[in-house]
Amino acid sequence: MNYRWDWSILFKDTYMGWLWSGLLWTVIISLASWAVALTVGLLAGTARSAPSRSARLLAGIYIDVFRNVPPLVQLFLWYFVLPEVVPDSFGLWLKRDLPYPEIVTAVVAIGLFAGSRVAEQVRAGIEAVGAPLMPAALATGLRPAQAFRLIVLPLGLRAIVGPLTSEFLITVKLSSLSLTIGVLELTAQSRHVENYTFQGFEAFTFATIGYLVIGLCVTGLMRFIDIRIGGAALRKTPA
Amino acid sequence: MSDFDWGIIARSSAFLAEGMALSALLVLVATVGGLILGFGLALMRLSSHWLLSVPASTYVTVMRTLPLVLVLFWFYFLVPLVIGRPVGSLASALLAFVLFEAAFYCEIVRAGISNVRNGQSDAGLATGLRRAQVLRLIILPQALRAMMPLILNQIVIVFQDTSLVYVVSLHDFLTAASVVASRDGRATEMYALVALVYLAICLGTTKAAEFYRKGLPT
Numbered sequence: 001m002n003y004r005w006d007w008s009i010l011f012k013d014t015y016m017g018w019l020w021s022g023l024l025w026t027v028i029i030s031l032a033s034w035a036v037a038l039t040v041g042l043l044a045g046t047a048r049s050a051p052s053r054s055a056r057l058l059a060g061i062y063i064d065v066f067r068n069v070p071p072l073v074q075l076f077l078w079y080f081v082l083p084e085v086v087p088d089s090f091g092l093w094l095k096r097d098l099p100y101p102e103i104v105t106a107v108v109a110i111g112l113f114a115g116s117r118v119a120e121q122v123r124a125g126i127e128a129v130g131a132p133l134m135p136a137a138l139a140t141g142l143r144p145a146q147a148f149r150l151i152v153l154p155l156g157l158r159a160i161v162g163p164l165t166s167e168f169l170i171t172v173k174l175s176s177l178s179l180t181i182g183v184l185e186l187t188a189q190s191r192h193v194e195n196y197t198f199q200g201f202e203a204f205t206f207a208t209i210g211y212l213v214i215g216l217c218v219t220g221l222m223r224f225i226d227i228r229i230g231g232a233a234l235r236k237t238p239a
Numbered sequence: 240m241s242d243f244d245w246g247i248i249a250r251s252s253a254f255l256a257e258g259m260a261l262s263a264l265l266v267l268v269a270t271v272g273g274l275i276l277g278f279g280l281a282l283m284r285l286s287s288h289w290l291l292s293v294p295a296s297t298y299v300t301v302m303r304t305l306p307l308v309l310v311l312f313w314f315y316f317l318v319p320l321v322i323g324r325p326v327g328s329l330a331s332a333l334l335a336f337v338l339f340e341a342a343f344y345c346e347i348v349r350a351g352i353s354n355v356r357n358g359q360s361d362a363g364l365a366t367g368l369r370r371a372q373v374l375r376l377i378i379l380p381q382a383l384r385a386m387m388p389l390i391l392n393q394i395v396i397v398f399q400d401t402s403l404v405y406v407v408s409l410h411d412f413l414t415a416a417s418v419v420a421s422r423d424g425r426a427t428e429m430y431a432l433v434a435l436v437y438l439a440i441c442l443g444t445t446k447a448a449e450f451y452r453k454g455l456p457t
Contacts, residue, residue: 002320002323003320064442064445065438067441067445068395068437068438068441068442068445069399069434069437069438069441070398070399070400070402070413070437071399072402072403072405072413073402073413073430073433073434073437074434076413076417076426076430077430077431077434080420080426080427080430081426081427081430081431084426084427085427169303169304172306173304173305173306173307174306175306176306176307176308176309177306177308177403179308179406180405180406187306187308187309187312190309190312191312194312194316200312200316200317200320201316204309204312204313204316207309208301208305208309208313211304211305211306211309212301212304212305215304
């Protein structure tokens with residue numbers, strides 16, 4: 001192997017600037033997409049176990065469709081196809097006036113894909129842990145909506161912090177897809193540095209460590225939440 | 240809205256079929272290679288010796304934290320460097336897929352093996368079977384049955400993942416469609432078709448996995 005190492009490029013002004021701005025965009029897109037995914041996932045996961053048949057059906061269609069089309073295809077649909085099929089005035093607005101169009105599109109696309117996966121976890125949590133408590137909650141005199149909001153949902157969610165951690169990590173990784181529509185996030189910037197300097201080793205190592213650190217932060221944060229809401233303690237007690 | 244040209248699909252069908260063949264090749268190689276390597280990694284992770292278990296679990300953790308796009312770029316850059324001459328992007332993409340998906344298959348195999356109750360392997364050893372025989376004759380048949388739905392789900396994910404070779408300009412199904420879309424200015428028709436085809440294949444496989452799981456004894 002014939003390679004000239006030069007780790008100093010990582011500290012050269014221009015390249016360091018690119019890589020750090022890439023890292024920042026990756027964090028921003030990941031957090032924003034995760035916020036969308038959690039909101040939509042909670043709504044759809046709840047609707048999936050709602051008494052109304054049409055709500056269940058609608059949420060089921062959303063989950064099946066968004067989980068089974070590759071996220072990259074969904075991103076292209078939002079970015080290239082949506083402005084063409086909506087009424088002209090809205091299409092023009094999407095193309096010309098939407099602020100940060102690539103980033104907003106990436107957040108919506110990644111958020112809705114991840115949301116369909118979160119919805120499945122929420123539904124599973126409600127079904128396995130929350131729903132069996134429903135009769136007891138009703139027996140205490142709570143109305144169905146109260147029982148759901150105060151007992152079934154919180155206890156169901158507490159049981160799925162583990163799977164949600166994986167979904168959060170998946171969302172971070174999905175943020176790299178946004179490079180295909182021109183967002184200069186971490187992976188794109190490391191490729192960019194490689195193209196300019198031919199120091200691929202150094203650039204990709206920076207990106208790799210960046211993702212590992214973000215991953216550790218996510219895992220740490222979710223574990224903290226798990227301990228605070230008592231989910232971890234719950235799982236330690238023998239069944 | 241009236242100026243859609245759905246005929247574009249028929250006219251480009253041969254090109255799209257070639258793309259689908261490449262996607263299928265990637266799924267096949269990633270799944271077969273990933274399962275073999277993942278099986279080895281799972282045995283290493285379950286080993287009681289830290290020299291085997293620590294490297295395997297580090298590998299799995301790192302691979303699972305990295306986006307596939309970055310892994311593809313890594314191998315696109317590394318493989319020619321290690322071999323010392325340029326190779327096509329297909330070779331590096333295939334290698335990247337096998338090594339990346341192995342980490343995910345490892346976790347499926349590991350969960351499958353460790354979910355078989357301990358008593359099973361104790362009983363096997365007590366009848367005089369050797370460790371390798373216990374694994375092959377008693378643990379694996381039970382583990383495999385429980386793993387099947389998860390493996391099917393992973394194949395769906397691998398199939399979705401193959402669309403990412405777009406970033407190293409390999410003509411898989413999605414990339415072939417995007418080439419036609421930008422050449423003829425027919426993004427709507429092409430991407431609608433791509434989404435429907437992926438949806439039909441992935442949803443079908445997902446439902447089959449669910450059906451299989453429901454039939455399993457609990």
